[in-house]
Amino acid sequence: MSDSTSPLSVLKRVFGYDSFRGEQQAIVEHLIAGHDALVLMPTGAGKSLCYQVPALIRPGTAVVVSPLIALMQDQVDALRELGVRAAFLNSSQEWEAIREVENAFARGELDFLYVAPERLLTDRCMRLLERGRIALFAIDEAHCVSQWGHDFRPEYLGLSRLHEQWPDVPRIALTATATPQTRDEIAQRLGLTQARHFVAGFDRPNIRYTIVEKNDVRRQLLGFIREEHAGDSGIVYCLSRNKTEDTAEFLCREGIDAMAYHAGLPAELRAQRQARFLRDDGVVMVATIAFGMGINKPDVRFVAHIDLPKSVEGYYQETGRAGRDGLPATAWMAYGLQDVVQQRKMIDDSTGDEFFKRRSGAQLDAMLALCETVQCRRTLLLAYFGQQSQACGNCDVCLTPPQTWDGTVAAQKILSAIYRLHRERDQRYGAGHLIDILRGKRTEKVAQHSHDTLSVFGVGQDVSEQGWRSVLRQLMAANIVTVDGDGYGTLALTEKSRGVLKGEQVLMMRKESARAAARSRNIMPRGKREVRVLSxxxxxxxxxxxxxxxxxxxxxxxxxxxxxxxxxxxxxxxxxxxxxxxxxxxxxxxxxxxxxxxxxxxxxxxxxx
The missing domain is CATH 1.10.150.80 (HRDC domain)
Structure with missing residues (x-):
């Protein structure tokens, strides 16, 4: 290998960097030597360079498998701006453009060819690849192959054919989010059992994690954006399509440049809005999870969730779209009791099999534990991915430590109330009614069902409605209370409830008052950020x-x-x-x-x- 084609010379000449970061160089050299690799590296840590540099050194064209065709244009544009010969094949192209790209590949005139997995596995594309020389296969967003991952895509399962048909072509699978279980499944399903694993630290120290109690969430979101990120680009994730529309309209009325994005919009409008978000400064995208995978925009300064994510992996992937440039960014979330009930009900009502429901339940439990922890959020988040760490000093729990209290008696009261209501099999009562009983409120519904005669009526007047909702969330996070599988979201006891009712377990809980006070504006507000400390x-x-x-x-x-x-x-x-x-x-x-x-x-x- 001459000096002009060494990894460092290519890195400097093409990309303009003097040195590799972390394990980049080891991965690059491993791939150049013709070996397979499975790479786990946090968003913004330079995963793309791990296959781009080897692709420019090895003879032939690198075939990059990417799940979102909406991003291929930007990925190709970025490489062309570097003077690299790159193209893509996807359904957005006219027939003439497709033939032009295919012919360029066959003539060896491309350094990179981006293609979606469903197109790659067609007979036409496979025959095309046989006509050219392949430098390597790069499988991006590799967690999509795992049913334990947060974004399973069946079309990824066929990618093991690449090794069968081109056994001598090195493959690299890359992802930013994978637990050890997901990592093993990626290796097995892609036929990468002999591949070397490169696992970088998952930590993104530039991201501040903040989770607040949901209380008029649109106003909370507006306050967060105005106080911490006025004029910044950001993403707001919602669970439903209607909520994205309503929230975007609300922000626009309040003077925030916001747009909605969800799968129900026409494809052309989605493409226009994504293009504007990528190209313009200061735009806020309010979206379902249909938006964002692989977003390359480096200056997203915040990611906000106004509904509870379904899993820690999904949450980490989504928050990882903030601060890809390494500068300070915020991951902000507001969640409440109704989020928990709704998610449990969605799992129970799903058409998935028992494996799917157990997996979804376990993922939700881990997400709740992150929300309700009294320890450093980053420590718990990284532990989920198998990485040990110290308290970070840059999350809301570290910056404003919550107070705790002995919630055992409160828990016994609420468990007793659930038990008594659950005996009325012909009736369904939600958390609001349960709290009314505990607080001794003689509402019309309480009077109608004579629930003011229950022994638990009024036994919880010393705890606010907000406080009771906090107790319920923490009990659900600990799997002491669950949602009945009756399709109505009714609260029910679990096996763990017995020990608490018998006084065999002490429950220390976080005080909601301390938590509510830890509003984002009180946690070391940064105001308008600067890229560096410049004169x-x-x-x-x-x-x-x-x-x-x-x-x-x-x-x-x-x-x-x-x-x-x-x-x-x-x-x-x-x-x-x-x-x-x-x-x-x-x-x-x-x-x-x-x-x-x-x-x-x-x-x-x-x-x-």
Missing amino acids: AAAQARFESLRQWRRDIAKEHGVPAYVIFKDDTLAQIAEQEPSTLDDLAAVNGVGQHKLDTYGEAILNFLDELE
């Missing part, structure tokens, strides 16, 4: 460079970050390079970008003086 003059240059970048990106029809990332512009603003050699020393300025934009940047800087 006033450098900050002004940086903002001017961002405007220059926006104009260039609009001209090229690509997202602004594809031209240069914020951190690269910040270095340019700070260092004020006066020659091409000076500019070449800036991280993120490879040879092609130097040739394409170098003189323009230097001239622009001269004009600013």
